[in-house]
Each structure stands twice: as structure tokens, then as C-alpha cells.
Amino acid sequence: xxxxxxxxxxxxxxxxxxxxxxxxxxxxxxxxxxxxxxxxxxxxxxxxxxxxxxxxxxxxxxxxxxxxxxxxxxxxxxxxxxxxxxxxxxxxxxxxxxxxxxxxxxxxxxxxxxxxxxxxxxxxxxxxxxxxxxxxxxxxxxxxxxxxxxxxxxxxxxxxxxxxxxxxxxxxxxxxxxxxxxxxxxxxxxxxxxxxxxxxxxxxxxxxxxxxxxxxxxxxxxxxxxxxxxxxxxxxxxxxxxxxxxxxxxxxxxxxxxxxxxxxxxxxxxxxxxxxxxxxxxxxxxxxxxxxxxxxxxxxxxxxxxxxxxxxxxxxxxxxxxx
Amino acid sequence: xxxxxxxxxxxxxxxxxxxxxxxxxxxxxxxxxxxxxxxxxxxxxxxxxxxxxxxxxxxxxxxxxxxxxxxxxxxxxxxxxxxxxxxxxxxxxxxxxxxxxxxxxxxxxxxxxxxxxxxxxxxxxxxxxxxxxxxxxxxxxxxxxxxxxxxxxxxxxxxxxxxxxxxxxxxxxxxxxxxxxxxxxxxxxxxxxxxxxxxxxxxxxxxxxxxxxxxxxxxxxxxxxxxxxxxxxxxxxxxxxxxxxxxxxxxxxxxxxxxxxxxxxxxxxxxx
Numbered sequence: 032x033x034x035x036x037x038x039x040x041x042x043x044x045x046x047x048x049x050x051x052x053x054x055x056x057x058x059x060x061x062x063x064x065x066x067x068x069x070x071x072x073x074x075x076x077x078x079x080x081x082x083x084x085x086x087x088x089x090x091x092x093x094x095x096x097x098x099x100x101x102x103x104x105x106x107x108x109x110x111x112x113x114x115x116x117x118x119x120x121x122x123x124x125x126x127x128x129x130x131x132x133x134x135x136x137x138x139x140x141x142x143x144x145x146x147x148x149x150x151x152x153x154x155x156x157x158x159x160x161x162x163x164x165x166x167x168x169x170x171x172x173x174x175x176x177x178x179x180x181x182x183x184x185x186x187x188x189x190x191x192x193x194x195x196x197x198x199x200x201x202x203x204x205x206x207x208x209x210x211x212x213x214x215x216x217x218x219x220x221x222x223x224x225x226x227x228x229x230x231x232x233x234x235x236x237x238x239x240x241x242x243x244x245x246x247x248x249x250x251x252x253x254x255x256x257x258x259x260x261x262x263x264x265x266x267x268x269x270x271x272x273x274x275x276x277x278x279x280x281x282x283x284x285x286x287x288x289x290x291x292x293x294x295x296x297x298x299x300x301x302x303x304x305x306x307x308x309x310x311x312x313x314x315x316x317x318x319x320x321x322x323x324x325x326x327x328x329x330x331x332x333x334x335x336x337x338x339x340x341x342x343x344x345x346x347x348x349x350x351x352x353x354x
Numbered sequence: 355x356x357x358x359x360x361x362x363x364x365x366x367x368x369x370x371x372x373x374x375x376x377x378x379x380x381x382x383x384x385x386x387x388x389x390x391x392x393x394x395x396x397x398x399x400x401x402x403x404x405x406x407x408x409x410x411x412x413x414x415x416x417x418x419x420x421x422x423x424x425x426x427x428x429x430x431x432x433x434x435x436x437x438x439x440x441x442x443x444x445x446x447x448x449x450x451x452x453x454x455x456x457x458x459x460x461x462x463x464x465x466x467x468x469x470x471x472x473x474x475x476x477x478x479x480x481x482x483x484x485x486x487x488x489x490x491x492x493x494x495x496x497x498x499x500x501x502x503x504x505x506x507x508x509x510x511x512x513x514x515x516x517x518x519x520x521x522x523x524x525x526x527x528x529x530x531x532x533x534x535x536x537x538x539x540x541x542x543x544x545x546x547x548x549x550x551x552x553x554x555x556x557x558x559x560x561x562x563x564x565x566x567x568x569x570x571x572x573x574x575x576x577x578x579x580x581x582x583x584x585x586x587x588x589x590x591x592x593x594x595x596x597x598x599x600x601x602x603x604x605x606x607x608x609x610x611x612x613x614x615x616x617x618x619x620x621x622x623x624x625x626x
Contacts, residue, residue, distance in 0.1 A: 046484070046567070055581045074484075076566045077580065090470035091461075091563070092484075210580040217583050234583070284469070 044072045045290035048086075049098035050277065051077040051209045052125075052172065052226070055233040056310040057098075064306060065297045071290045079170030079209050080104040085265070087115050093284035095291035098277065098298075100125065100171040100227075102320070103270050105280050109321055115283050118321035120334060121276035122298055123312040126248035127172075127179050128238040129155070130226040134219040141223060145239045152183060155223065156195040163221040165209045167200060167261055171275070172209070175247055176225035178259030178272040182245040185258055200261065227275075229311030247275045248313075277312060281327070292327045299333045382595065388588045397589035406574035407593050413486060413570065414554035417493035421501040421550050426543065429505035430535065434514075452499040456559025459495055463564050467491060488565030493554035500549040508542020509535065544608050552601055556594070 045065075049057055054077040062073035076094075078086070084104040086092040088111055097116070099105045108115040129151055131141045137160060143149045155162050167173035177200055180193035197205065207215065213234055216224050223239075231238040243249040247256055256272035263270065279298060281291045297303045304314040316335035319326060323337050397403070428448075432441065451459055467473060467482035474482055482488060512535060520530040536543065558572040566573060575590035 051580070054577070058577065058581060074567045077577075091464045091468055093469045210576065214579055214583045 043070075043290075044074050045096065045287055045294050046094045047073065047075045047096045047098065047294060048083045048092060048094040049075060049077055049096075050080045050083075050100035051170070052100060052230045053077065053098065053277075053312075056229070056307070056312070060306050060310070061297075061303065064302065065294060068297065068302070069290075069293045071287075071293055073294075077210075079165060079173075081107075081171060081263070082169045084108055087282055087284055093286060094282060095285045095287050096279055096294050097282050098279040100277055101175070101270075101273070101275050102278050103171060103268075105278055107266075107268065108280070108282060116280040116321075117283075117325040118319060118323065119278045119280045120295070120299070120326070120330060121278040121315065121318045121320070122304075123277040123307055124248055124250075124315050125275040125277055125312060126228040126240075127175055127246045127275070128226055128228045128231055128240055129223050130213070130216070130231040130234075130236040130238040131223040132216050132219075132236055134217060135222040136219075137222045141239065142237070145237060150187075151239045151241065152187070152192045152196050156192075160223075161221045162196065162205050162223055162225075163207050163212050163216060164197070164205050164225040165212060166206050168264055170209050171270075172225060172227065173206070174261035174263075174270050175272075175275060177261050178256070178270070179225075179241065179245045179247060181259035182256065182272060183241075185255075186242060186244045227311075232311035247272060250274045276315065276318070288327075292329060295327065295330045296333075299330065385588055385591060388584045390585065393585075394589060397586065398592065400589070402569065403571075403574060403589060403593065406569040406571045406590075407597075409486070409489070409568055410555045410571040411597075413489045413493060414551050417490050417497060417554045418501070418547055418551040420490070421494055421498055422547060425498060425501035425546075425550075426505050426536075429502045429546075430509050430531070432502070432506045433509035448502050449499050451495050451497075456496055456557065457563060460492060460560035460563025463491060463495055463560060467564070483564050484567055485565060486568065489561055489568070489570055492560035492564040493557050496557055496560050497550040497553040500553055501546045504546030504549060505539065505543050508539035508546070511542065512538040541609065544605070548601065548605055548608075555597065 047057070047062075053061075057075050057077065062075055065071065066073045076092075080099040080101065081104050083092070083094075083097055083099070084107045087094070087097070087108060097105060097108070099119075102119055102121065105116055105119040109117060109119070129141075129144075131138065135141055137154060137157065140149060140154045140157070144151045144154050154160065164176045165173040167177055177193075177197065180197050183192045183196075184190050207221075212221075212224050213226070213230070213236070215221055216236075226236070226238065228238065228240075230236075240246070244252050244255055253274060256274065259272035261270050262268070279295060281288070281295065285291050298307075299317055308314050317333055318336045318338065319331065319334040320338045323331065323339055326334070431438075432444065432448075454462075464483065465471060467488070469483065474480070480487070482491065516534050516538060517530050520534045521527065525533070555570075556572060557570070558576060561570055561573060562576070569577065571590055571594060575587050575594070578590055579587040
């Protein structure tokens with residue numbers, strides 16, 4: 032990808048759009064560390080990963096790097112009629128948990144669930160329990176929670192769990208913007224929220240660990256995870272349950288190629304991986320997917336495993352009229 | 355009977371006013387519970403907080419100046435040119451930015467100024483979005499109704515005969531505008547200026563779309579909340595409250611009440 036003529040004016044700036052759950056990690060630690068190490072000016076914007084993909088496709092944003100929760104948002108860019116990305120690198124794995132706060136009215140019950148004395152879904156199903164989560168149309172965590180609940184129905188052999196804990200997929204009583212979700216939890220408006228483990232750690236919130244069969248962290252259960260799914264409204268794309276891999280790409284909208292490559296290198300470096308692990312995101316051996324020849328050589332050199340054939344996988348049933 | 359009615363009226367006014375003030379102040383008072391004495395100093399001295407604060411002040415000033423340049427003439431036109439047929443449509447257009455949710459305004463502005471729009475093809479070197487220019491463009495759009503409507507009301511309350519007298523004394527319309535119309539409409543225009551400035555400084559929704567970076571103070575507070583909840587956002591909120599105090603002080607000075615502040619509240623005996 033040749034740098035555009037505008038690369039000269041923004042040569043020192045690297046614009047990173049990333050999954051909102053990483054906001055504290057990126058703004059407070061990764062950004063400054065990257066800036067110190069490379070001299071590039073870090074500029075970050077956190078949003079739900081699906082929303083980032085939508086903004087790129089709609090022409091509203093032109094980031095140099097897109098860090099996504101799960102691979103689906105980047106694959107949406109790759110599969111677009113005009114592709115906005117050609118490859119992705121998976122670099123960390125995330126785990127779904129139920130986070131809560133000392134202000135929760137059901138704090139004692141949630142504590143019991145945390146240490147295994149009660150089942151988490153029995154607490155969530157209690158009368159007047161206020162559970163919060165993000166919009167599956169904007170944020171991968173939104174659809175991962177729905178999928179986890181579907182898997183719970185199977186795992187516990189109890190088909191009522193999802194309905195009793197979540198209600199409708201886009202239950203208006205539970206859905207909140209990602210940026211305020213943890214704040215209103217802390218304010219006592221909600222009793223518990225769906226979260227990634229690294230978010231709960233970053234925010235200092237206690238959390239309930241879910242069984243590995245349903246928390247989407249363990250590649251050993253990849254096949255079982257596929258039993259859960261959610262269909263996105265925008266283009267009818269169906270997301271199937273999968274281990275949650277945080278991944279990144281350099282979209283075609285980039286302005287600063289050298290800076291983008293530098294950031295990708297940083298994420299995959301020892302320093303970057305240590306930071307991520309400290310913050311609760313498990314680093315994995317980097318796995319690349321897509322048009323492997325398009326991956327900048329310094330990034331591709333660190334990649335451990337390559338899967339070229341994912342673009343046309345049968346997972347995606349698109350409407351023919353999609354953009 | 356009369357005195358009782360007067361007192362009754364005063365009491366009613368006081369009660370309603372007290373409720374209004376309490377409603378505004380109470381949430382701010384509750385901020386105190388989020389202030390951790392040790393951490394608040396650290397939080398208040400963060401460079402990014404002050405950078406955001408200064409950016410908001412500077413951009414609001416630039417936006418308001420541009421709004422004055424273009425908005426006051428429009429206000430004069432709406433107040434004076436009565437024969438014009440399309441006024442209803444123009445009035446609807448003028449209040450649209452006030453009625454539209456700021457996020458929607460921001461999205462629409464992105465359509466005009468965004469990376470893929472025709473405008474940016476003509477000006478390839480200019481960064482219309484994700485830049486200070488983007489902040490200003492967003493602020494101008496959302497604050498415009500305040501400038502235009504306040505100035506329009508101010509001009510409408512100016513007796514046209516003063517302008518006509520000035521013209522009959524041989525002064526050009528431009529001189530009349532600057533030496534008669536504007537001074538007579540001064541208070542209303544100042545209110546328009548201050549409200550536009552405050553609206554610009556406090557703007558969030560449209561700025562989030564047009565220019566998430568560099569951070570204005572509103573976006574910094576938004577991000578602080580996203581990262582660390584209210585505990586982290588408190589320092590930005592405190593700065594903005596101080597800003598409100600500053601704004602009222604400036605308003606007093608601009609409306610020539612400055613002398614009262616200097617004499618520490620004793621009303622002047624001059625001819626006002």
C-alpha cells in the first residue's frame with residue numbers, strides 16, 4: 032500500500048481506533064509507551080469495534096490502525112464490496128466475565144456466585160436484578176454475551192437461562208452505551224454487567240468467572256462455541272461463537288504507513304505483550320489471516336501461524352444488497 | 355391587604371427560585387463525594403486535562419468570533435428586511451442546529467467535511483476533521499442559533515426611527531449600522547456572544563463525530579469517565595465549574611457592571 036500524498040502532513044501522528052474495552056490500557060499505558068519508544072505521536076479513539084468498522088465503511092474515519100475485539104469487525108472490512116482491509120493479526124485472547132460493584136444491591140449474592148456457592152445465572156435471574164450489557168449491533172461484547180447465554184442453555188442443560196438472564200437480544204432495559212456502562216454500575220444503577228476480564232481488572236471491579244465452555248476464552252472448546260450465534264441487523268451477517276481474539280489491521284484508509292507499521296510492531300513486541308498481560312489481556316502467539324502477502328514484513332515476521340483461507344468461509348450469509 | 359399580597363408574591367417568587375437553584379446546585383454538591391484528596395491534585399495537574407481546557411477556550415473564542423462576523427448580519431437581515439418572502443424557511447433553518455441532536459449534527463457535518471466528501475477533494479492538504487478546524491466547524495454549527503436569535507431579538511427591540519434619523523442626517527447605512535444599530539442592540543448581542551461561547555466550550559456530541567482528537571474539555575471528561583468513572587472525571591468537571599464562574603465575571607465586566615466589582619459591591623451613584 033503506497034502512502035497517500037497526505038502522509039506528509041500527518042507524518043508524526045498515528046491514529047489508532049480500538050475496541051473500547053481497552054480504553055484505559057491504551058490511553059494510559061500503551062499510547063504513552065509507544066510514543067516514548069518510537070517518537071510517533073499517539074492519537075487514539077475508543078469505540079465499539081463494530082461501530083469502528085461501520086464508521087470506516089461509511090467514510091467517517093480514516094485510521095492508521097484498527098484494533099478490534101474479535102475478528103468479525105475486521106472481516107466485515109475485508110469482505111466489503113470495496114475492501115477496507117486485507118489481513119488481520121490476532122494477538123490476544125479475552126474472556127467474558129460478569130463484573131459487579133460493591134454498590135450492587137445483590138452484592139452478597141454475587142460474592143457467593145464468585146466463590147462458587149451459587150450459580151451466576153440464578154443471581155441474574157432474581158426479581159428486580161438489573162443487568163447491563165452493550166448493544167450487539169455496535170459492540171462485539173454485546174453479541175458475545177448473547178452467545179455465552181445461548182451456550183449456557185446447552186452447558187447447564189437448561190433452556191430457560193438466556194431468557195431469564197438477558198431477555199430479548201436487544202432488551203432495552205439492559206442495553207447501554209459502552210462508555211457509560213461501568214460508570215452507571217458504580218453509581219448503583221446496575222447490579223452487574225457483562226465485561227471482559229481485562230476491563231474488570233483495569234477498573235478494579237470484582238467479577239464472576241464463567242465456565243470455560245461458555246466464556247469464549249479457550250480454543251479447546253472452539254467447536255462447542257459455534258453452537259451460539261447472533262445475526263447482525265446491518266447486513267444480515269451471522270456471528271458464530273468463537274474464542275475471542277483481539278486482532279488488528281492496517282486499513283486501506285491509512286495516512287501514515289510507517290507509523291502504522293511501527294504501532295503494529297509495538298503491539299507484538301515483548302514490551303507490548305507484557306503491558307497487555309499486566310492489564311489482563313492474555314497474549315497469544317500471533318496468528319495472521321487474509322491476504323498474507325499484504326502484511327508488512329516486520330509484522331509478518333513475528334507471526335507464528337498463518338491462515339490464508341478465511342475470506343470466503345461459509346460463516347457469512349450476506350444479503351446481496353449489502354454495501 | 356395590599357402588603358400581604360405583595361409579600362405573598364415575593365414569597366412565591368423566592369420559593370420557586372430556590373427550588374430552581376437547588377435543582378441545579380445539588381448534583382454539583384454531590385461531586386464532593388467523588389473527590390479523593392490525595393488523588394485529586396494529581397488528577398487536576400494532568401497536562402492532557404489542561405491542554406483540553408485551553409483548546410476549548412481558544413476554539414470557542416475563534417468559533418464565536420466567526421459566528422459574530424456572519425451571524426450578526428443575518429440577524430439584522432431577519433430583523434429589518436420585512437418584505438423578503440422566504441423568511442419562514444430561513445427561520446426554520448436557523449433553529450435547526452438547536453433542535454437536531456448534536457450527534458446527528460456531527461454526523462451530517464461529517465458528510466460535508468468528512469474524508470470522502472467532494473469538499474475535501476478540492477482542498478487536499480486541509481484536515482477538516484479530527485483537527486482543531488473540525489472542532490471549530492462543529493462548534494459554529496451548534497452555537498449558531500444562539501448568536502443569530504439573540505442578536506435578532508436585540509435588533510428587533512431597537513427603534514428603527516433612530517436608524518432613520520441617522521440616515522436622514524446623511525450617514526451611510528454601514529455607519530448607521532455600526533454607530534446606531536449595534537450600540538443600541540448591545541446587550542442582546544452580548545448575551546448572544548456569551549451564550550454562543552459557552553455553548554461552543556461545552557459542546558460534545560457534534561465534536562465527538564467531527565473531531566474526537568484533539569480532545570476538547572468535554573471529550574476529555576467523557577474519556578475520563580469511560581476510563582475511570584466519575585472519580586477520574588471529577589477534575590475536568592471542577593475545571594468547567596471554575597469556567598462558569600469566569601464567564602459570569604466576564605459578563606459583568608462587558609455589561610459595564612465592572613465598576614461595581616471594583617468598589618466591592620457598593621452601587622455607584624452615577625447616572626445609569
